[in-house]
Amino acid sequence: MLRPSSAPTIADLYLAFRQAKTALYFEKRGVGLVELAAYEQHLPKNLKALQRKLEKGTWFDKLAVGETWIVPKPHRRWVFEYWPSRYQQFRAAPLEAAKNALSRGEQTLIINGDLASFYDTVEPSFMLGEQFVAGLRAHGEEQIDLDEYRRATTSLLRAYGRYRKEASRRAAIPITIGIPIGALTSRVVANLSLAPLDTHIAAQPGVLCYRRYVDDLVIVAKSGDVNQNLLGTIKQFLPLLDGDDEVLRLDVHTLGRAGSEFQLQKAKVRVHHLAGVPGIDFVEAVASDFTKAVSERRAFVDSATLVGDGVTHLIRAGEAEGSPLRVLRELP
Secondary structure, eight states: OOOSSSSOOHHHHHHHHHHHHHHHHHHHTTTTHHHHHHHHHTHHHHHHHHHHHHHTTOTTTTOOTTOOOOOOOTTOSOSSOOHHHHHHHHHHHHHHHHHHHHHTTOOEEEEEEEBTTGGGGOOGGGGGSHHHHHHHHHTTOOHHHHHHHHHHHHHHHHHHHHHHHHHHHHHTSOOOSOOOTTOHHHHHHHHHHTHHHHHHHHTSTTEEEEEEETTEEEEEEEOOOTTOOHHHHHTTTSOBOOOOSSEEEBOTTTTTOTTOOOEEEGGGOEEEEEOHHHHHHHHHHHHTTGGGGOOSSOOSSOGGGOSTHHHHHHHHHHHSTTOOOEEEOSOO
């Protein structure tokens, strides 16, 4: 929550600078740190100038494309946690949930996939919608903070508009939605845009565990009809529009994100029906060395996991007579 004043204090802005510096170091491996060092040489002067700008309510209005700011929460030291540990938790929790269910003798379903061109499909105007602002009010935000939030967000949306205009010029095609990849603000907006999807999936009957890491998602649930095709299975958990093309389009109106174009890449969606010892062996194969599976593809089954005991578990799962292990890869 912002402090009840016309602009963040110098202490708030100093914390924001430190957070941005840390985030850039971990995310870009040093890119941009020279500029930050130059900024830090005259930090008192620069922070006072920044504070004067914010007092005018301009926020992002004259921010050049490629530069970002983010206002911190005073009670937190970091804006984002170091990603490997969080990604490890994203991988571990669903596997543990599936293993526990299988150990109880339950047939288990695992769905994983990712959203196509995610950042390019986000329409950020929802942040000024009445429903979203009402949610902030319901969580205890005071009117003075909501007014400042509206001013800052309005300025941010104008900056996104300048970004799309420049992107359209460079790509020679009209770009009307989307947010810039890599910006600290974009990560916040992207996660907010999918918050209703998180709520929707977690509330579905039979869901044992749901985790999302940016645009990757994993669902672990009690298995129903093992003969159901991929589309029918996914529709049990995600709000999908009707269609038969190569993407699975989410109903953005149901999610309260009108204007966005969220869609799953059908070719990258996997549905695993697991049961018994073969199912446990499959989970063990994936989990045996999953720290080596942090790859750019971030596939649920990565070739890096197939080492040591992982191979043994996977082969034994596939050789089991009458194995109920099934992987749905394509629609019939």
